Amino acid sequence: MNKYSFGDLEKLKDIGSQPSRTAFIDECGSFGFDFTTTGTSKYYIICAICVKDNKLGDLQRAVEKVRSNNFGTGEMKSNTIGKDYKRRSKIIADLLPLEFRVIVLVANKQAFINDSPLTTFKKVFVKYLHQRLYNVLYHVYPKLKIVEDQTGTSEFQAGFKKYVQINRPQNDLFNEYDFDYTDSRDSILVQLADIIGGTISKCYTDSDAPNYLEMLKGKIIRIEDFPNNTTPYFAMSNPYDNKFSKDIFDLSIRCANNFIVKNERNEDYEKRMQVAFLKYLLFQVYNVSAEKFVSSSEIISILTEYANSHVRKDFLYRRIIAQLRDAGVIIASCTRGYKIPTSIEDITIYLNQTNSLVSPMLHRVEICRNLIFQQTDRQLDILENDAFVKYKNYFD
16 A cells, blocks of 8 residues: 655645646657768757647637648648748747647757767667656646657657656656657647747758747747757857856856756755746747846746746745745846846846845945934944844944
């Protein structure tokens, strides 16, 4: 007979309260690493479209309408659009109002070390893909049913199903994974995954493509890049840009990644939210804009998806950002939002914001202290308490 702790029961309650979701997965690219061979892709991209089960019917009908308006009687496929970016942008614009989320796995095969096990042995590379996809899906949605395109790379799909069956926790009481497979011709939402994944791939493979990552940023929960980039895009395009500081960026990325590695498998609710927050900031700095601050409303929208309940601003400030900073993670902030710092300017903006809040408070403390000094002929110093020694040193 199984025995469960109060922590297990709380976890069960948390997972049980989450709405059931289905992820529709499609792939783009090939496994090979011989880039001299025609047809060998430089990227391998896996796109998961995630939707709450109680919204499946509405989404299917809405996507079917988009398909009919743009493809007639044909299947909705990214390859049939090709480089017709005017048509592709219209289709993406039609899809944006619909209720779904996107998780993307992007393998930059050119960035792997030549002759490493990942490039030499296909099975090793495929298993690595299985592991990364499993980890990202499980972290975001521990209760999920998966549908994949049977007409795609069946080798990957069959291997992924087997990988999950072997590696997922055995007790289904706490991990309600249920995998199902369907042909894309029978699932309009797998076709949706094909369109979104193919569109995102254009951002990586065609410099003339519009910035679809920017268009889709409200839909994308996470893009998992590997190998990880070392510098943001704007710095690579202009390495002499004096706004970019490699030291600041490298330190900030290292601190964020260290925290993620240490806490990614932690089931604690707040730790999950902190990891999700950092991963979203990393996605933004690498894929959307290295200079832009992400608004708190956008972050709350993403975290609410993770939490399956509304995340309050106070929780974001006190239980996520403050706790991360206390743990040694560097986060720049201002009235426009939050970001991974990439420059001295980002740090200065953060310090100025902090100074605008702290300085008036310290000034009021000083006024209070001086008034009590005057009233007591300097016999009572409210900062003599050991708890206030830092403030006393500051004023003295």
